[in-house]
Amino acid sequence: MADPSRLHFDATDLAAYLDRIGYSGPVAPDLPTLRALHAHHVAAIAFENIDPMVRRTPDLSARGLMAKLVHGGRGGYCYEQNGLYLGMLQQIGFAAHGLMGRVRWGAPADTVAPRSHMMIHVTLPDGPYLTDAGFGGMTPTGPLKFEADIVQETPHEPFRLLRDGSDWLLQAEVAGTWSDVYRFDLNPQIPIDYKASNYYLANSGDSFFTQGVIAARHVAGQRMALGNHSFTIYPTGKAPQRRTLKDAAEICDTLETEFGIRLSDRDALIARIEAKKT
Structure with a gap:
């Protein structure tokens, strides 16, 4: 067993x-x-x-x-x-x-x-x-x-x-x-101790993780973070570099290029981003 x-x-x-x-x-x-x-x-x-x-x-x-x-x-x-x-x-x-x-x-x-x-x-x-x-x-x-x-x-x-x-x-x-x-x-x-919380965080309308797209990655010399239409690079010890992403397609492009995420469900994510915006 x-x-x-x-x-x-x-x-x-x-x-x-x-x-x-x-x-x-x-x-x-x-x-x-x-x-x-x-x-x-x-x-x-x-x-x-x-x-x-x-x-x-x-x-x-x-x-x-x-x-x-x-x-x-x-x-x-x-x-x-x-x-x-x-x-x-x-x-x-x-x-x-x-x-x-x-x-x-x-x-x-x-x-x-x-x-x-x-x-x-x-x-x-x-x-x-x-x-x-x-x-x-x-x-x-x-x-x-x-x-x-x-x-x-x-x-x-x-x-x-x-x-x-x-x-x-x-x-x-x-x-x-x-x-x-x-x-x-x-x-x-x-x-099993994580099972109930995992379900709640992934499905509740009150969960932070259902409100908008977020991503983070931490490479040598910098952190990268995405929150909806905001993409920020945090070079270690230097001022942040911020950029506004114009639409859902650019958000997906950034997830793929900057965060190395393979988006097999890109269309579904774009639809969800657009639905949350309205």
Whole structure:
């Protein structure tokens, strides 16, 4: 009987994943591998919400994640990104499991959000690390050691972890200001724990992911973000470069060229964008 506490990938899946993210270096359950996979993943596989936009619930099974994110040239949101990433870490031999947190990014200080974001806990010989390949525009681009109140550099912005009782708070420093990213505890999650939230986020009219097209990608030296008709490049340490996209076709063009997303359902997405506009 299959173990319900994890998704099951095999050596062939791992080889295809490594090819998808463009990583050909050594693979072992150690910190250099974790750092390399994290950076390559967020550069190669875009964060995007096309399935929720066209009212299709993402398939979080191992087969579904391989078909879409690895072989299909698509991206996805946190349950897909981190579900795939976690499964590959476990296949390599990392001691890793999922976590769940409350999004704080861009929210008023008194907002209490539901537990809706997935991230990953990894245990290494020198201690535990947080790794997360799926938080959209503010995705950390390197693993962070579970050590409170220290500034930790990543290939992009600095991050830090704070303690509040049994909870942890992730913060990012942007333009000299520390802002909350998400709050979470260390209670391990298994695949079924994400199922209800995945369905809600993909189908509810109140969900952020059904309101408009979003995408993000994080390559060396810059982040890229798309929100409906706004496309922005954030060069590390420099002023953002913003461009307005004139119509749904240009949005789709940008998803394909800048984010590397293969749009097999381009017409359906254009129709949905136009419907949301009216």
